[in-house]
Amino acid sequence: QVNLLQSGAALVKPGASVKLSCKASGYTFTDYYIHWVKQSHGKSLEWIGYINPNSDYTNYNEKFKNKATLTVDKSTNTAYMDLSRLTSEDSATYYCSRNYYFDYWGQGVMVTVSS
Amino acid sequence: DVLLTQTPPTLSATIGQSVSISCRSSQSLLDGDGDTYLNWFLQRPGQSPQLLIYSVSNLESGVPNRFSGSGSETDFTLKISGVEAEDLGVYYCMQATHAPLTFGSGTKLEIK
Numbered sequence: 001q002v003n004l005l006q007s008g009a010a011l012v013k014p015g016a017s018v019k020l021s022c023k024a025s026g027y028t029f030t031d032y033y034i035h036w037v038k039q040s041h042g043k044s045l046e047w048i049g050y051i052n053p054n055s056d057y058t059n060y061n062e063k064f065k066n067k068a069t070l071t072v073d074k075s076t077n078t079a080y081m082d083l084s085r086l087t088s089e090d091s092a093t094y095y096c097s098r099n100y101y102f103d104y105w106g107q108g109v110m111v112t113v114s115s
Numbered sequence: 116d117v118l119l120t121q122t123p124p125t126l127s128a129t130i131g132q133s134v135s136i137s138c139r140s141s142q143s144l145l146d147g148d149g150d151t152y153l154n155w156f157l158q159r160p161g162q163s164p165q166l167l168i169y170s171v172s173n174l175e176s177g178v179p180n181r182f183s184g185s186g187s188e189t190d191f192t193l194k195i196s197g198v199e200a201e202d203l204g205v206y207y208c209m210q211a212t213h214a215p216l217t218f219g220s221g222t223k224l225e226i227k
Contacts, residue, residue, distance in 0.1 A: 035216075045164065045207060047216040061215035095163055100211060101154060103175065105163040 002026040004096050004106035011112045012086055022079040022096030022106050029077040030054040032099045036070065036081050039108070040092045048094075051079060086113045117142050119208050119219035127225045128198045136222045138191045138208035145188055145212070152211035155184055155193045158221075159204040167206075168193065200226055 007021040022034060036048040049060035051070040058070050067090070069082040079096055091113045096106040118141040128134045144151045153171050156164040166175045168184035171191060181196045195202055203226050208219040 044220050045209070045218040047218070059214070063215070097164075100152075101166060101169040101175075102156070102164070102209070103166050103169075105165070108163050 002098070002104045004098060004104055006094075006096060006106035006109045009110045009112070011114065013115055014087055014113055016086055017082060017084045018086065018111060020081045020083070020094055020096075020109055020111070022081075024077045024079070024098070027098075029072075030074060034070075034072070034079040035097045035102060036068065037095045037097060037102075038064075038092045039095065048081070053079065083111070086111075088113050116215055117144075117210055117213045117217050119210060119217055121206075121208060121219035121222050123222060124220070125223045125225065127227050128195075129227045130198060130200060132198050133194065133196045134198060134224070135195075136193045136206050136208075138186075138193070138219050140189045140191070140210060142213060143188045144191075144210050151187065153184075153186070153191050154209045154211065155182075156207045156209065157202070157204050158207065159201075162204075164207065195224075198224070198226065202226075 003025045005023045010018050012018045030053045033050045033052050035050040038046045047061050048064045048068050051058045053072045071080045093108045093110045095108045098104045120139045122137045144153050151171050155168040158164045167178050167182050172184045183194050185192050205221045205223050207221050
């Protein structure tokens with residue numbers, strides 16, 4: 001069965017970076033895009049961008065272009081998102097999701113930015 | 116960016132009641148390829164969102180058929196025909212026709 005397993009919660013200091021992971025299983029990793037979505041506490045969802053694991057092509061929401069960097073490691077079927085120069089505004093739960101229809105989602109990872 | 120406006124923001128229903136949620140788009144979501152990329156999700160408390168409906172009216176595999184979607188261009192509706200206790204949570208519409216992809220602000224369904 002399809003599963004997207006995300007890395008554990010992160011507590012990071014302001015100005016630092018964090019790398020989140022999303023390990024895919026149960027399907028051919030290169031067949032589907034991986035999207036990343038941000039959900040601030042108690043709020044709605046924001047699309048960050050997607051990566052095509054087959055070509056490494058990325059497409060970002062302009063709002064996150066200088067914040068997030070998406071990569072994949074095909075050898076381990078894992079997608080990554082680097083978040084840089086973190087501020088309190090980046091404290092949120094981040095999800096990875098598969099496919100154009102967002103048919104499967106990871107369990108989410110909470111990132112807390114605090115000194 | 117495309118703005119998706121969901122109404123009502125909260126909804127209270129009894130078990131067995133039928134309810135509808137509206138999602139209105141600031142632009143037509145009809146894509147040049149003829150498809151309309153409007154999806155519906157349910158986020159239960161403490162869980163990740165779950166796909167219910169894709170491309171306006173297509174029921175995702177495994178989703179109960181009490182859920183249905185309809186609409187076109189800028190006006191879309193999710194209907195639950197006979198609410199069950201497990202349906203509580205926040206419902207979101209999402210459009211993938213125009214970049215950046217955007218989500219509605221959500222409709223919280225409470226069970227009376």
